[in-house]
Amino acid sequence: MAAKKRQDAKRGGDRLAEYRGKRDRGRTPEPVPDGKALPHGDDDTFVVQEHHATSLHWDLRLERDGVLVSWAVPKGLPWSPETNHLAVHTEDHPLEYAAFEGEIPRGEYGAGKMTIWDRGTYETEKWSEREVKIVIHGSRVSGRYVLFQTRGKNWMIHRMDPPADPEAEPLPDALRPMRPVKKARLPRDQEAWGFEFAWGGRRLLAYVEGGRTRFTDGRGRPVDGPGGLGSRLGGALGSRPAVLDGELAVLENRETYMIFDVAHLDGRPLLDVPYRERRERLDGLELSGPRWQTAPWYPGAGDAVREAAAEQGLPGVVAKRLDSPYEPGGSSDAWRLIPS
Template identity: 80%
Template sequence: MAVDETAADRLAEYRGKRAPERTPEPVPPGGAPQPGGGDTFVIQEHHARSLHWDLRLERDGVLVSWAVPKGVPADPRTDHLAVHTEDHPLEYAAFEGEIPEGEYGAGRMTIWDRGTYETEKWSGSEVKVVLHGSRVSGRYVLFRTGGRNWMIHRMDPPADPDAEPLPERLRPMFAEERARLPRDREAYGFEFAWGGRRLLAYVEGGRTRFTDGAGRDAGGPAGLGSRLGRALGSRPAVLDGEVAEVEGRETYLLADLLYLDGRSLLDVPYRRRRELLDGLELNGARWQTSPWYPGEAGAVREAAREQGLPGILAKRLDSPYEPGERSGAWRHLPV
C-alpha cells in the first residue's frame, strides 16, 4: 500500500489480519476512518518474535506505520531500516497490551514515546517530519528504497552530542592469582568465581553479539542473544560475564557493566558499575546478575566452598575497568 493512498477503507488490511474476539487490539468496524487531530505520532516497543519498534504517524484518519528493527536513530551518521506495514486505527496510539500467542504480531506492546509532529513533505517515496516527543525530538526523513523497505534518517545533529558509540570489541579485565585475602577487606567487593567461559555481550537495538576472553567473535548459549537484547530493549550496553552451569543449566552470569546509554564506564569505579548493573535487573531464564558482597570475604568464601566453586574474586571498590589487563586491583583466590 502506498503511503499517500486515500482509499475509503484504509484499514481493510489491518482488520484482515486480526480477530477482535481473540486480540485486545482495537479493531474498529469497516468504513471510512474518522479523522483525528492530524498530528499524533507514537513509537511502540513491540516484543514480538523479534524485538522492534513501530513508528506511527497520524495521516488522513489512520496511523501510517513502519516497523523499525533497531529503533529510531539518534545520530545522523546512522540510518536504520524501516519496513512499511499496514495502516493502523487512530485508537492504536493508546494501545498497550499482550497480543496472544498464535495471533498476528503476538507479543507484548508498550508505548515507548508519543507526542505530536509537523509535516514538511509527504509523498509515496519520501516523508519528512519534525517529531516532538518526550524521548525523540527533531527532524527525520523516511525514504523508500524498494517495496515495503524504507530507511529512516535523522536530519538534525545528534540528540546527545556527547554520546559515545558502542565499542566494536573489548578484551575483558583479568584478576591476578593470590593465595591470601587482602588485609583491607572493607576496600573490596567479593564475588563467586564460577569457573566458566568468559564472554562480553554487546547489546544494541535489541540485538546482541559476543566476544570471548581474547576479544574474538563468539557465540553464547542458544537463544541467549535475542532474549538478552529484548530484556535491555532500547538501552545500548556492554556486559561482562561468564557462561557456567547453574543448577544443571548453562547460564550467563553477569558481573560487570562497561558501557551504558552512550557512556563508557571503563573509568567508573567498580562499586558504581555494579550498582548500575544491579539497577538493570537483568535476571532471566538464561542469564542472571551475579551477586557481589562489599567487605564480606569470609561468608563468600565459605559459600563458594559449600557450592564446590573453584574460588572467589576480590575486586577493589574504587578500581576502574582495564580491558585486556591482568590487574592487582582484582584478585582470584582459591577456596
C-alpha cells in the same frame, strides 16, 4: 503509496481492511473498530511502541487521514545522522492504537508484549509515495527525520538533525576483558573490597544494541553466543545500548550467562567509573532471565563468600576493589582470584 491510499479513502475505500483481516477481535486486546477510518484529528500525533514479538522491534506510527501510517523499525529510531535504520512499512492502524499497551496472545498476528516507548506530536514537511519528512516532538525522541522507500515495503529512516545526545559514544567494536591476578589469601582490608563468586565458566562480553546482541571471548575475538541468548538478552535491555561482562557457566545443569560488570551504558563508557558504581548501575538494569542472571556481589564479606563458594563446589572468590576502574586487556591487582 500514501497518496494512493488517500485517494482510495476519498473514493470510499477501507484503509483498515488489511488491519482487521489480520486480527481476531475475540482473541486480541488490540482495538479493532467496525467502521472505515474517518479523519477526525489534526494529522499531528505520533507514537513509538516497543514490540516484544518474535523479534524485538519498535513501531513508528504517524497519524494521517484518519489512520496511523506505520513502520516496523528493528533497531529503533537512529539517534545520530551517521546511521540509517531499516523501516518496514506495515498495514495502517486505527487511531485508537496510539494508546494501546498490552499482551497480544500467542498464535495471533504480532503476538507479544506491546508498550508505548514514546509519543507526542509531529509536523509534516513532506509526504509523498516514496518520502516522508517530519519533525518529531516527544519526551524521548525529538528532531527532524526522513523516511524514504528503497524497495517494496522496505524503507529507511534517517535523522536529519545533529545527534540527539552529542556526547553519546557508540559501543566499542571489541574489548578485551579485565582479569584478576591469583592470590592465596583474601585482602586484609575487606571493607575496601567487593566479593563475587568465581563461576569457572567461559568469559563472554555481550554488546547489546537495538535489541540485538553480539559476543566476544576472553581475547576480544567475535564468537557466537549460545542459541537464544542474544535475542532474549537484547529484548531485556530494549533500547538501552550496553557492553556487559560475564561468564557462561553451568548452573544446575544449564548454561547461564552470569553478568558481573557493565563497561558501557546508554552511550557512556564506564571504564573510569569505580567498581562500586558500575555494580550499582548493573543491578539497576534488573537483568534476570531464563538464560542470564546478574551475579551477586557482597561488599566487605570476603570470608562468608569464600565459605559459601567452598560449600557450593565453586572454584573460588573474586575480590574487587570498590574504587577500581575497569582496565580492559590486562590483569590487575585491583581484582584478585582467591581459591575456595
